């Protein structure tokens with residue numbers, strides 16, 4: 020969701036900015052633009068894609084300082100005049116986030132004679148910066164920006180240029196991600212590291228309320244009080260290949276295929292089959308504290324929330340810990356009853372989801388300890404939460420979460436086993452069984468991937484349907500929710516995920532011969548129950564697609580299509596069934612010629628409320 024980039028160095032800025040913007044395309048956008056210092060500030064922008072932007076930038080634009088932006092419309096339609104950068108005479112600004120007091124600032128600046136050309140909140144930043152530099156004393160770009168951000172309410176990551184200071188790129192951050200890349204005689208600024216991974220892996224994550232400037236060979240960072248900060252650099256472990264398609268038609272397909280490795284990375288070095296233990300030293304949790312816990316609250320959005328439902332079942336079964344799962348956007352405006360001996364677990368692959376961050380801040384204000392489960396090193400949640408469990412799935416570029424979802428499931432299994440052992444709810448042998456099962460999952464996922472042609476055939480058979488239902492019970496309920504979410508977001512088919520027992524309380528009215536029903540029917544203590552639910556929908560003429568274990572010889576009698584998964588530990592089957600449903604969605608979207616990696620209206624990282 021919106022991406023900012025900046026470059027200052029000795030090479031031509033335009034190709035670097037365009038390439039960086041392309042790397043951020045996955046975040047979601049509808050317009051794009053750049054400003055380059057070419058003797059003066061030259062700005063090119065367009066409502067459309069980066070490839071459209073390339074066509075409006077003249078070949079002869081040179082200059083080795085520039086900023087760029089991909090915009091995902093919030094204030095004002097996706098029109099060229101609303102695209103960033105926004106200008107005010109000699110300054111140019113790109114911005115991620117939302118300025119909540121922009122109307123008030125706009126009124127004031129209009130009164131001072133500033134003319135607004137867009138409907139955006141960002142344009143006030145450009146005019147306010149110009150005002151602070153030129154009319155409110157005579158300030159340099161950095162001091163002008165420091166003055167400006169004092170007046171902004173809301174969230175921002177800003178990169179700014181001034182025509183009179185061509186060797187400086189200024190930046191500021193509050194509640195919106197910003198990372199600096201350190202090159203040789205060149206520096207980069209961006210919303211995430213993928214933007215400049217081709218050039219450098221040495222980075223500094225900018226914290227909230229920090230401001231600074233880049234020169235070709237130096238970086239200066241200051242706190243709110245103007246004190247210079249000394250910051251260590253970090254090295255990113257991902258390589259560029261991980262952020263490229265590697266021969267796959269879509270990032271989503273590549274990321275689905277990466278799951279045998281990505282989940283292995285999630286659990287690597289943490290599982291002891293011999294002792295039946297899961298070691299999560301990075302959480303720095305005191306066993307006494309884990310024993311005392313009375314409740315956990317899982318906070319998340321979308322796919323991460325679906326993972327959270329599985330987490331609830333696991334914590335309750337394996338750790339005897341009462342667990343609630345809250346949608347972050349609701350939680351932040353509710354009146355939660357929380358107390359100190361409770362734990363908040365925020366699940367967010369990006370680590371930047373605005374609602375999840377706000378909900379964690381809210382729970383911290385009650386004195387709850389928080390753990391973040393995230394995939395992105397250095398993301399905002401890692402600084403908000405008390406401890407972090409990284410999923411280490413590698414960069415996920417496709418908007419639809421796939422490998423980060425299964426990695427979240429693995430993280431939740433590990434937490435639940437760890438807590439369960441410490442709290443004395445599960446024995447070493449029970450833990451061993453699960454650990455052996457988790458270690459088998461990469462090979463079992465590989466088997467599922469090997470059956471993709473069968474899933475493809477099934478997807479093609481039903482790709483023309485308008486409605487789909489996904490049903491499951493207990494641990495297969497979140498799998499059903501996630502299957503439906505995946506299908507609707509990338510194939511635009513209306514899909515509902517339901518706890519199978521709920522069908523007869525309303526949705527059964529919608530079941531006809533034209534409604535495929537996907538029943539997640541792996542073996543477990545609710546197996547007989549899901550068979551009854553399958554019979555219910557069959558009686559209404561639905562076509563039933565079952566996801567079932569390899570050794571289930573009974574299921575074929577009741578359903579129309581069976582998609583098989585290797586038989587696994589009952590608690591672990593959701594991982595395998597989820598891979599089947601990811602492939603089903605992928606091939607359905609493929610059959611419908613949908614924009615799989617960048618579905619309409621969606622963004623990868625939802626940094627606004």
Ligand code: F6R
Pocket residue numbers: 320321322323324366367368369370371372375418419420421504505508623624625
């Ligand atoms: C769906 C999807 C979204 C995200 C949601 C939360 O495929 O990707 O539903 O799961 O926006 O994002 P994170 O996990 O980054 O907080």
